[in-house]
Each structure stands twice: as structure tokens, then as C-alpha cells.
Amino acid sequence: MKDKRINVLIDTYSAVSMFDEFFDVSDSRLLDKAFDEKIKLFIDVFELDVLGAIVPCKAVNGYTKAVCFEDNPNISIHVSQTSWEMHCFIYFSGAGLRRLKELYELKKGTEFHFYRTLYSAEEAGIRPSRCDVACDLIDCNVDFNDLFNRIQNNRVARFTTNSKSNGLRRISYPDRGYSIVGTANKIDTIYFGKRPNTLLRCYDKYAELEDKKKTTGLDTNDIKRFEGEFRKKDAVHLQKIFVEQTQIDDSINVAYSFLASALLNKFKISELDEKGNRIGYCKEFKLIEELLGSKDFLFVTYEKVDSELYKSVYYMQKSYLSLFQKIGLIYGEEALYDFFKFIHEQAESKVITNGTRSFVENNKDLLLENFDKTGIYPWRSNDSDNDIEYDII
Template identity: 25%
Template sequence: MKLNNIKIDQIRLMVPVRDQKLKTNEFPFELKAINSLFNFDTLFSEKTVMRFGRNGYTLSVSYGSENQGELVTIMFNPNRLDMGLLIDFTASGKALFESLCKLQDIKVNWKKIIELIYQKFRGHISRIDIAIDLIDYNFSINEIFAKLKCEEYIFLNARNQAITEDRIKYIGTKKEVLTIYVGSRRSDAFLRLYNKKQEQSDNKGLYRLVADKHDNWVRFEGEFKHREAHAIGAMISTLNTNNIYPYLAGCILKHWKMVINVGSQE
């Protein structure tokens, strides 16, 4: 049976710190507010403060333990409070967070969460990865790549212009392509297509048992950062529905449409 699913795979949220005159060892009020919003202390058995961060952040508060798996992390820099707090949900960290919420009968509504981040905290999304899963559609990354190479398929960008071959890369061998990349990882919008079934089996992933039940599983995943991520979050925060997933799919289709090249059929 064919299945399709649209989801937020991972997400990073930035919340400004209002008090710019904190003492060296003082935590901003927003840290407590974010903790309360996500119920981190309720869900996770451990909380660890570390002098470690990324992207210029020097302190982090990680929720969880090795027994629980991937951690969810809040990062900040007491010497650069203008950078705000960064709440980082990796793909596996987000999945763990949602699983723990389900066990505690806590409903997770990403529309309302994003709305609060934008409208109450005056923050924004700094990165969001949107995934479209096509399960048992008999799609093959190998076949897609072959048709792109012979120009039977083409990708169109947001201006409905064909994306040139030099903007499309792949990982794998001539016999088996596992991942296709469209665009640059350094840009604000970047697409990858990959064999999710193979990836889960090879890495013993969280969804390996699900992958084993199906013949094929291809994922289209858009990675949006900076201005693109900010704009997606701003739009989500104003939607009149909690069902944000058709809009998320539209974000991918706006930037990348894989179509049959009519010229190749002539």
C-alpha cells in the first residue's frame, strides 16, 4: 500500500534575550520560559550544563541522558546575548522529544509552538528541514538520477527555470546512487533525495523496523536556513489551521519541481 508523509525532520528556534545586562553566571529568564514551554524537565531524566556550543554559542544546556538517546540542546553565549537562545532539535532529538511527549500524554502542536516563538517570544526559526516520504511508490533514486542525467526529468526552481546539471550532485557509484543533492549546502534552500529505507537499514536507525516492512522508501528533504527559514516560520505563525503540512509540502514544491522534460520527448 502506498504511503506518503510530510513532517518537520529537524528544527532550530532562536529566542531573543531581553535582559542584555546579565551577570556572568546568570541564566536568562527565557531559558526557564522555553523549558516550561517544551516541558523539558518533565520529559527528560537529566539536564547537563556544558561549556560547549556551536556557531558562536559557548554554553549549552542539554536535556536527556545516554540511556534516552539523542539530546535536545539550548545554546547561548553570555558574552553575546544579542545572539539569543538557540533551541536545537536534531532529527533524532525531535523524534525522541515527541515520543516522550506521547508517553506522558502531552500533545505536541508545532503550529502553536512556532506561533508562540514568533508572536510571544519575538523569535524565529533559524533552520527547518521539511521531509516528504514516499513509501512503496516504486521510486528508485537510481532511476531518478538516470532520468535526470539523460534529461528525461528536470528540476525547475522557484522561477520555473530549469536547474542546470552542475547544480545537481550525487553520492554513490555508477551502479547505485543513494543520494541526490540539488543546489548548494551553503545556500538558504537545499534539497536532497535519498533512499530512506537503505539509510535506516545501514545505520540501524529509529525507523529501521518500519523500513523493513516496506519495499521502497524515498525521501525528498528540503533544508531551509536563514531568510528562507525565517519566512517559513513567519507564515506558519499566521496560518488559521493547525494542519501546517500541506503548506510545508508547498515550501518544497515552490523551490524544486521535478517534471518530465517535454523537449526530451520530441
């Protein structure tokens, strides 16, 4: 029987930085200068210097101008061009945070945890607008159908606090609002609450990754995720309290324990007795508490790429751009796709024993030879009977 494990992470994050002073937004030069300063601030605070060149992208949600990063389009920076709300907004998707971690560790050779940038963000006055915290229960045999049945039978509910209390005490009461994706026989996702106020998602993370043809790097198919959204004032409060309580000890266990505990405390998914009274956290939340107490954490980047292969491809893109351009010009776009496919096949079959980059470097002249009479691409010419051998040492 496998040991029960827990993974805790920040899965989405967005924040706002206000401009220091108002100016004429119709003056594009002033706006561009102010925007550039904010971009530099975000790069410094969130350690984004590993993400490559800044490139324009589509602005969303009413913003008028936006940029992202060449090596990570899933992190974007937007600017508001209205006189009444002059600020910059940065958005990290879950994929963006994972790619940031991969590139940072690849290029700087040291471990990266996004939460450590929150100290600098708080100091710089960057105000979070959203922070999603996820807890994954791994090999814990969590059954969402069982959780759904307990909800239907009024044995589980999310408890909320009545903000209209008399000031002497805050009253908690069960909120039975929930929705599901799937059927009663096979629950894919359970939602507690609704946007824009409070939302907790409970779903099968392994099934999601499998649908996307991605792997976890773990020897398991049992990963159940509880992911809660902290928005607006809740996000601001979470970051502020997190910084205050963990800056003395920002170790991994302390930081992720705080974030997971904040998730449990905010959503309060609780078991109920026959009269509907709260008798403690639901058994799934109790399991999270138990694993937090044991410090049996597992910190992984799901969908993790092969760092050696990625490093080879990254340097190929930077160092051999002219080679790819030549292939495209000589043989056409279809040939370029075939070339990348060929390189991938060679790497997977372990023919390339010293890295993709070395393979291309050692064979670039051979790869660019002209078509033979049969019309086979030069890089495919050793697939059948011929005397061409590649340098793979």
C-alpha cells in the first residue's frame, strides 16, 4: 500500500501596482515610459528575468495594452489607460507559474518557489487581486462520489460567516450551495460557492492531466485536488498575513502549511450531525490537516518536462535559428515540421546520446544537403538503405 502524501502550491496569481502619479494618458510617450517602469518592477519583484524578451500580446478585461514573455506567454502584464484607474496588472496562470519554475531552475540551477516572491511584492506595494491555493491528496483514496452523497444527505456543507452580525459575535451557518460536473455515478468536479465571491473546486487532477496528454512524473494515478480562490480583499489579506507570519521562517514546510491551513479555514467544508450542526472538518479536510501535521509534503511540478531535452531545444532555438530558417526556405514549412519531428524521434529512440544540441551542431552541414533524386529530406536519408551515418558521439 502506498504512503499518503500531500502537495501544496499556488496555482494562479494576479496583482495590481498603481502608478505613483496621474498623468495625461493621451500622451503615448508618458504612458509607454510609465508602463516600462512597471514592467521592470514586476520583473525584479517576481524574478522574471529568465523568461526571455518582452513581446506584445492581446489585452483583456478592459485593459488597453499588454505584453507577455517570449519564453512564457502564460504570464502577462496589462496597463489601464483610463484617467480614473491608472495601474498595471500582472497575471500568472497555473501553466505560467509552472513554466517560470522550470525555466528559473534550468537557467539558474537553484530551486524556485513562487511564494518567496510575495515578500518583495508586499514590500513594493503590489496588491494581489487573486491567489488560488491548491492541495493535492496523493494516494489517499479520496472518493468524490462519497463526498457528493454526503452533501446530498445534508451531512457535509460549507460553513460561512454572517457579516451582518450584531458586532458582538460572528455567526457561522451552513451554506448548502454547490454544483457538480459529471453524473451522480461519476463525479468529475464539485464546486462549493460561486464566483466572484467564493469558489472551491474539488476534482481529479490525474484525470485532467491525462486528458491533456501530460504526465505527473509520479508513480500513481490517484491525485485529487482541492483548489480554492482567494479574490480581492481575501487575496490582499492572505498575502499580508502570509508575509507577516512566515518571513522569520520562510522554509517550505512552514510556508505551504500556512497556505493549506488558510484554504481549510476559508472554506470550512464540514461534517454535520443529524441536526445539521457542524462537528468538525469533513474527512477530506481532516486528512489534509493530518498530512500537514506529519510534514509529509511532496513538492513537484506536474507536467514536468525533461529538463535536458528542454535545455537542448532552448539552446537550439537561440543558437540555430538561422539553420531552421534555411530549412524552411530551402524545403518549405512542411519540411521544418518534419525536421522537428525527426529530432524528437531521434531523442526518444536514444539515438541522440549526447544531447539534441550537440547532434544538430555536429551534423548541421549534413542536415542541409540537397534533396536526393528520391525526394527524401537529407535528415531522413539514413532511414533506409544508404551509406550516410550521423555523428552521435
